[in-house]
Amino acid sequence: MDTMSLLMQGFAVALTPESIMFAVIGAILGTLIGALPGLGPANGVAILIPLAFSLGLSPTSSLILLTSVYAGAMYGGRISSILLNIPGDEPAMMTCLDGYPMALKGKAAEALAISAIASFIGSFIATIGLVILAPILAKFALKFGPSEYFALFALAFATLGGITGKNQFKTLMAAAIGLMIATVGIDISTGVQRFTYNTLELFEGVDFIIAIVGLFAISELLFFLERHAGDGLKQVAINKLKLSPKDIVKVLPASFRGAVLGFVAGVLPGAGASLGSFISYTLEKRVSDKGEFGKGDPRGVAAPEAGNNGAASGALVPMLTLGVPGSGTTAVLLAMLISLNISPGPMLFQQNADLVWGVIAAMFVGNLVLLLLNIPMVGIFVKLLSIPPKYLMPVVTLIASVGIYSVSHSALDLYFMVGFGVLGYIFRKVDIPLVPIILGMLLGPEMEKSLRHALVLSDGDWGVLFNSGLSIGLWIVAILGLVLPVIVGPIIRAKMKKSKDTVKDV
Amino acid sequence: MRINDRVFGMLMLILAVVYGWEATKFPIPFGGHESVGPETFPIMLSLILGISSIYLIVRPDPDEKWAPVAMLIELSVVVLSMLAFAWAIEPIGFMPAAALVVSFLSWRMGASIAKSVITGVTSSVVIFFLFNNVLELALPLGLLEF
Numbered sequence: 001m002d003t004m005s006l007l008m009q010g011f012a013v014a015l016t017p018e019s020i021m022f023a024v025i026g027a028i029l030g031t032l033i034g035a036l037p038g039l040g041p042a043n044g045v046a047i048l049i050p051l052a053f054s055l056g057l058s059p060t061s062s063l064i065l066l067t068s069v070y071a072g073a074m075y076g077g078r079i080s081s082i083l084l085n086i087p088g089d090e091p092a093m094m095t096c097l098d099g100y101p102m103a104l105k106g107k108a109a110e111a112l113a114i115s116a117i118a119s120f121i122g123s124f125i126a127t128i129g130l131v132i133l134a135p136i137l138a139k140f141a142l143k144f145g146p147s148e149y150f151a152l153f154a155l156a157f158a159t160l161g162g163i164t165g166k167n168q169f170k171t172l173m174a175a176a177i178g179l180m181i182a183t184v185g186i187d188i189s190t191g192v193q194r195f196t197y198n199t200l201e202l203f204e205g206v207d208f209i210i211a212i213v214g215l216f217a218i219s220e221l222l223f224f225l226e227r228h229a230g231d232g233l234k235q236v237a238i239n240k241l242k243l244s245p246k247d248i249v250k251v252l253p254a255s256f257r258g259a260v261l262g263f264v265a266g267v268l269p270g271a272g273a274s275l276g277s278f279i280s281y282t283l284e285k286r287v288s289d290k291g292e293f294g295k296g297d298p299r300g301v302a303a304p305e306a307g308n309n310g311a312a313s314g315a316l317v318p319m320l321t322l323g324v325p326g327s328g329t330t331a332v333l334l335a336m337l338i339s340l341n342i343s344p345g346p347m348l349f350q351q352n353a354d355l356v357w358g359v360i361a362a363m364f365v366g367n368l369v370l371l372l373l374n375i376p377m378v379g380i381f382v383k384l385l386s387i388p389p390k391y392l393m394p395v396v397t398l399i400a401s402v403g404i405y406s407v408s409h410s411a412l413d414l415y416f417m418v419g420f421g422v423l424g425y426i427f428r429k430v431d432i433p434l435v436p437i438i439l440g441m442l443l444g445p446e447m448e449k450s451l452r453h454a455l456v457l458s459d460g461d462w463g464v465l466f467n468s469g470l471s472i473g474l475w476i477v478a479i480l481g482l483v484l485p486v487i488v489g490p491i492i493r494a495k496m497k498k499s500k501d502t503v504k505d506v
Numbered sequence: 507m508r509i510n511d512r513v514f515g516m517l518m519l520i521l522a523v524v525y526g527w528e529a530t531k532f533p534i535p536f537g538g539h540e541s542v543g544p545e546t547f548p549i550m551l552s553l554i555l556g557i558s559s560i561y562l563i564v565r566p567d568p569d570e571k572w573a574p575v576a577m578l579i580e581l582s583v584v585v586l587s588m589l590a591f592a593w594a595i596e597p598i599g600f601m602p603a604a605a606l607v608v609s610f611l612s613w614r615m616g617a618s619i620a621k622s623v624i625t626g627v628t629s630s631v632v633i634f635f636l637f638n639n640v641l642e643l644a645l646p647l648g649l650l651e652f
Binding site: 055170183218228389395414415418422 | 532572591607
């Protein structure tokens, strides 16, 4: 089979010592980033991009590094869920439900081990799904013309708030702000200066990496200061691991179900990892609950963890094949691709086959590394979790600024970074989501280009945007993505909250 | 209270209007008008932002509380310290500037003075040598050059 031979070539890339080294470094860093509360995967990847960039790594190496960080962060998120009852990021929330009660019962080590195995199964199955689905989707996407692409970008923004999004207008607003920032600079097709006010530094536009680090990392620091959260939280002590093969076999079905559901949720636009872990958990509860769920049932740890990791790999499918990311972290990975001058989308699988398949193979390798790392070395990660944020956050901020500084050795970039940090703080205060802003900055140029191509081809007839079945279909999904959350969102959010509250009472 | 969204919506509405108005003032590109010019997409954006700002003004969400004034001042001082760091990195040098800003931040986050100074000095020295010698990305030495 064609795919198989390409994948084998990919392994040839992924198994070179250099690639393995980057996968291991990425896995370790990622787990750390995921484990530290408040840092989160999008944040962590964002901080590392300028570093990878200024180190001059090859595209393949930097992508291997960052996808391993991404996968590792998903593994790491569970550590704080289980030990602190604080999810490292939103998708890890469902892991708290049974993970924390298990830890309270003195089974923290078992919970960590089971969740590591479930995470592995989740990512592994979803990566297989990626191998099967991505080339098919990429081939299909070759049929897309500019008007279909324009509809697809609209769809990406419409569904970004996700089914659990709160205020759709705020998502729209954020997207518009991001797209507006993207229009600053010299217009590519006509050479007209837009919104530059004759400032030389603005001619090339605003660098999205600076914006990402500012919006995420610096605003996070300000929030930590405001909440006086510098001392960190008390965590449950960890016990000695006693895990028999029987215990593992018991959670396997739950992990498989979770993985498949998670993958599907990850691929679909607007669903994302949060929904993946939520569906996996609720389904597992329906299938096998005998009154033990919410009180520390291992299957209740395995299902959402597998779902969460499955969704994380699933989310790479639309990112790689269509160039349209489905989540915050994949948006940040897209930023990496764009800044390496690689345009994602269907052509990626033809023009850069080496790179894509190398990265996919590296995901298999990275997962194995993560599993091996996470079971024996979990104690070390737990120790690091106990470093209070008051020492850690300033150092992380320093590393972030060094990364930004070393890209072009200009203090101006750092001023911009701090400025975006303040903006991010204000946006978060008024509940404007940050991810659509980033996505707007990333997709803006491409979106405008496809609009122009479509309109130039049709000689200014706007009807061209709706003239094929495919583009009409995409527009319908986009509108549904905007409208459905208004109806379904409150119900799902209430359910998620309810299951979370019952745990707090325990 | 639902002030936040109203004020923010108002600000964004102003932005939308100014942005859209400026877009109509773009110079005509070389080669004359086409069906889509550099202003088409920005005008669409300003419409979207305008409509959603009006929605926000009319139907605001409940406010998230702002920090008390003292905290806001403190946050501004922290922001200024980061800007000062950005300014100082070249004339003063990376190590002293970073040591100062990290110590200050970690002190403001609640660490004791002695411990925050230790954090600041160690982290800046370690990062400097890591970047300069291991990763080979030169950071400015500044005052320590001589």
